[in-house]
Amino acid sequence: MQPTMEFLTTEEAIKVDAALLSSKEKFSTRLAIYALRCLKQIAAEKEISVSExxxxxxxDWIKQDENIQQQLEVDSSFEMFFTRLVLxxxxxxxxxxIExxxxxxxxxxxxxxxWFEKESKIRQE
Structure with missing residues (x-):
């Protein structure tokens, strides 16, 4: 069983909140940070690169994540939805x-x- 992980640490949340981003962009940034963390963990466990x-x-990771267990019990389609978000x-x-x-x-x-701030600025121009 994997250790319990927060979606974002308090420090990470503060950094995202301070970013010059819209609410939607902040959500995408938070998701990317969480995805990076869990993809790195999966890759390390499987001894593969994140891109693999x-x-x-x-x-399987989501099923084992204690932070998500309650949501899975409430909504069985959440697993597929969250898997797609992470991917x-x-x-x-x-x-x-690449950059x-x-x-x-x-x-x-x-x-x-x-990167999300840079992309946001490009979209605004």
Missing amino acids: VTSEQVS SSLNPLKQIA EDKPIENLTVEQVIA
């Missing part, structure tokens, strides 16, 4: 990794937030 993580592995976060994470010229596994929270 499958939807089945994410689904969709791979797209921006891959883009960030930073480093593997996804080595990305930091600050780099994720900075």
